[in-house]
Amino acid sequence: MPVKNDFAHPFELAPIKPRGKPFNFVITKHTVRPMFSFLHRLFTEVVARFGITLPSLEVTDNLTRKDAAEQLMSVLSLMSARFYDAPNARTSFSPPPEFQKWWNNPRCNFDMVITLLDFAYGMAIPNPRVLNKGRGNATYGEIQYPLLAHILSVLKMSSSDVFLDMGSGIGQVVLYVAAMTDVRKGYGIEKDELPATLGFKQKEYFDGIMEYFKKEQKETQLFHKSFLSVIVEPIIYEATVIFINNRKFDAVLTLALNRVLMKCKSGTRIVTSRKLVERTESMKKRDKTQGIITLDDVSECDEIPKSDKIAEEQMVSWTANGCAFYLTTMK
Incomplete structure (x- = not known):
């Protein structure tokens, strides 16, 4: 989907957990950077397993916000498609080491x-x-x-x-x-x-x-x-x-x-x-x-x-x- 210079695109990220709910948010020029940071923090391994290229923050910071938003939408669309097409990917998702003990705990650490x-x-x-x-x-x-x-x-x-x-x-x-x-x-x-x-x-x-x-x-x-x-x-x-x-x-x-x-x-x-x-x-x-x-x-x-x-x-x-x-x- 082409992105305009002044954009606001609603997006639904597929559930990461079995019987979980999707996460709905809006991609704007202000939310591109925090969303990429979030993906790097939690989803680096899973996107690599899917063969999805997650650009570094240094790369996305040097792009125009329009181009960065297009890359973000591409990555998120591929992730959601894989989650919906391959539900087993959710159960095999490997969180960062400091989260693993608490991953299936109902409370956060x-x-x-x-x-x-x-x-x-x-x-x-x-x-x-x-x-x-x-x-x-x-x-x-x-x-x-x-x-x-x-x-x-x-x-x-x-x-x-x-x-x-x-x-x-x-x-x-x-x-x-x-x-x-x-x-x-x-x-x-x-x-x-x-x-x-x-x-x-x-x-x-x-x-x-x-x-x-x-x-x-x-x-x-x-x-x-x-x-x-x-x-x-x-x-x-x-x-x-x-x-x-x-x-x-x-x-x-x-x-x-x-x-x-x-x-x-x-x-x-x-x-x-x-x-x-x-x-x-x-x-x-x-x-x-x-x-x-x-x-x-x-x-x-x-x-x-x-x-x-x-x-x-x-x-x-x-x-x-x-x-x-x-x-x-x-x-």
């Missing part, structure tokens, strides 16, 4: 979920620099997966937990939690339109590729709302674990956040990048008129122990100097 999240990110957000557009001196930042995995190992969430990311950006934390823990449900709330919109797209790609590989994840829901909105109050009250990157919050927003969190039920655990409560004599009593969380409101407020296996530059995206996170438990 760390390497696989990161691969699928990176794929969804690349498909939904071809130019990450747009996330900082119009933010002035405020840089869009994300917690890195090694540190997130460490924090989750400390939290040990179960099927009785409901997770909430307040200020969820593009939703990566929520999606990771849904794929890698036993929480009952995961929510994300983001007030800025651009990351919220891109988050919806990323979730759509991630849900689709997880289903394609027949991997389980917990229910997730993303909202384009401010966490100060009364509409999301029931979600905040439902949550048993809340994640907030409040490091750059000014005094006004910090006060507003405190007032919101005072509505949390007893036992709610809150992970923040800046302390919610200082251990000082002057903070022992709550000023109900100001809505300040104090030591009287919490049973725990401590820094989460760091892991010596995680380098500082692997912690967060906004600095290479590391970042502490704190765990507060409401009384």
